[in-house]
Amino acid sequence: MTERMPNRDAAVLNLPNVLEVRGLNVHIATDDGELCAVADAAFSVRDGETLALVGESGAGKSMTALAVMRLAQSAAIRVSGEILLRTGEGEPLNLLALNAPAIRAVRGRLASMVFQEPMTSLNPVLRVGDQIAEAIVAHEAIGWPAARARALDLLRLVGIADAPARSRTFPHELSGGMRQRVMIAIALACRPRLLIADEPTTALDVTVQAQVLALIRSLQKELGMAVLFITHDLGVVAQIADRVAVMYAGRIVEEAPVRDLFAAPRHPYTQGLLRSMPNAGRAARSHRIAPIPGSMPSLARLPLGCAFHPRCERAEPGRCDAGVPALEAIGDLRAVRCWRWREPALAAAENG
């Protein structure tokens, strides 16, 4: 973890944003009316940088990722806002404004995604080599034989030994870790500028998890791409992220460089998350694991005011339950969405 700590912030700041999301809203129509899965999300990811999107399940992380890829589309889902993807020189693309062929040309070429479930994310009746090659053929004017040859290189790149034999297997013949490597190979097939990884290690064993994380990190260094990494696991965040955005009930509640977040969380929810985490962050010492009381409210019946106030030990009646706080910037690198973050009680809590 310490090796991750050298101050890259200044250097990273100078790089251009690959992805910039502004005012993203995702509304889902249900039988009980429309609910807001993602509210007013704004974040950016720079070249070579990893932004971790953290939160409990149902917080809106995956929906945000799917919305960026324009994969969250059905009659029931409404996405609004701006999703800007910088593709090189020129003006950035607003992904939400693209028509179907244009977004298809982005997916898998400029921005790729790795999913949570390696077991079900590969087509069971196609050989894995062909599934990788398919991603190349979809975007480049090359034939299948050449694409298959590149698929072999990609398999080697993601650390699969005996690539020619493996490329001819079917997904069910591979272990979960192997399949996730194949998924990564598919995502990297056209060397995208942005990789979105949606809980890519959650379904894997701990040892395999570490391998896959190391793989993503080294490939990022090699290819220089931006990574949007979605997870609920702060341990994983510590290993892989440069910056962190914490989501709660559809909103980003805190954003900070990873070191600052672990050292001095500002939002009571982040503080609670860190306290409820065994053996990580600043306190590998003998602190008690203290889970946050209660559970995240259902999106269908969000409380008035700050969505976290019913679980927050510092909630102030008449203020926290009255209005939704804004995401306030703290310096250049941090932001927090809390009515009371300036008050000393909060600052003191993190020290004692």
Place this chain on the structure above:
Amino acid sequence: MLRFIAWRLGRAALTVLLVLVGCFVAIRSAGSPVDILYPEDATPEQTALLEKQWGLDRSLPEQFGLYVANLARGDFGVSIIERRPVTHIYAEKLQPTLQLAGLALLIGVCVGIPLGAIAALRRGRAAARAAMALAFTGYAVPHFIIAIVLILIFSYHLNWLPSTGAASAWHYVLPAVTLALPLIAAIARYMRSTMLDVMNQDYVRTARAKGVAEPRVVTLHVMRNALLPLITVLGLEVAGLINGSLIVETVFSWPGLGKVLTGSVSRRDFPVLQFGVIAYAIAVVSINCLVDVLYAVADPRVRVES
């Protein structure tokens, strides 16, 4: 794989054996097989010979053995009405039946699969609703009523198509369509539900995330996975197709097996009936067997497990 095929063949053989037992029991309970299986005016010598051949003096299991042995030798008896070996009768009538059933199957597959696929892809729209309403109708209306309605409209009212016999290609239209309609309904219903199922699978999302063009997503990733279970369903529908062909052939006076078989029941022409049942059973069982093996070949998951 070979073990799977062997196991499947064994099961098929067992099914046929059970059908034979059923036939045997049915014929024994109807009376003496010599009276039943051969014309009444057979000479006493012939009768005595047959009785010996059938071993009527021995125990039931032994008799069953002889019964099977006779069948295996190709001796299925002589039609009581037509006075000639039943195998000859069936040989003549086999072709029209196969043609009709094959044509119906072809129509069923060629119309049912696209219909179900469209209903799934355009879910919620008027065309999809209409398609499924049609499929629902095909499910609830029996063959003989479809036949009568079609005859009334296209033969008697519009005078476009002939309704009896198999003299020309036009004669195939009404019976084949009648036979195919319930099949289309069943296939479309099944296709729609598996398509909807597959469309929600993670790997379809993966394909989209790769930037694969939508037509390719639909054909290669969705349809290909949806068609696999359909193979099995088709095998099961063959039984229904045969049920239907018995009725449809009778209604349209089709010169095939259906009329022979249903006619043999009312005339109590046991040899004819017995052969028909056995032949149909073997046909259905072998088709199902073939279908299972095909499925195993087509689905890599099964291929490896066995």
Place this chain on the structure above:
Amino acid sequence: MLAVLMAVVAVFAPWLTPHDPDATQMLARLKPPAFMEGGELNHVFGTDQAGRDLLSRCIYGVRVSVGIALFGLVIGCLIGTTLGVISGLFGGIVDRAIMMLVDVFISVPNLLIVLVGVAAFGTDIIVLVFLIGLARWETYARMVRGQVLQVREMPYIEASRALGASRAWIAIRHVLPNIASPLIVLLTLNFPSILLLESSLSFLGIGVQPPTASLGSMVGDGRDHLIAAWWVAVAPALVIVAITFVVQMLGDWLRDVMDVRIDD
């Protein structure tokens, strides 16, 4: 609603019919339905080749067809449920034998089975009911077996077994309540196919024999008069379609309401 209406029609047929269904009027042969030229309100559906009132005959036909189908349904359900319970409870070779039998019945067209049965035992109504009942017993057997296997794994069954409850008692006490709702759905969904089997047989002339008339045999009779008097065949055909439609829809609705998953 319609289902209730049909049940009422079947039960109270004698009081509902405007005419004696078997009374022939040779002077009023092949009269068209009331809405057509030459039709009379006296015979709403028209009359058949012997001048019998079609509406009255359809009402009686419903009685015969639905009656046979219901009895067949009950018989099939009893056979299937019993075998399913046995199969699920005993397991092992008994289970395999019964499942083998199920496979046979699925793969052999049920019309063939009925044909052999009719040829061997005649077209007595009782024989017919039994043969028709045989047609779909395997659906119940499979469903019940599945439920039994599921219930058998439940901790409370283990507990009552440990307390010395016999298998039969367990079956009655714990399994039957669990299968009630899928069974109702299955019965409803099977009813149309049983009714269609009966009417197909009667249509072919190897089901219900004259003078008793079921809807199927009425369509069969009407077939000979299609050119001159299509309504003789179409009236009972419409009744058959109406019944199967309504019951099928009822079954689909029940399946959704009771949230039962049945593979068809």
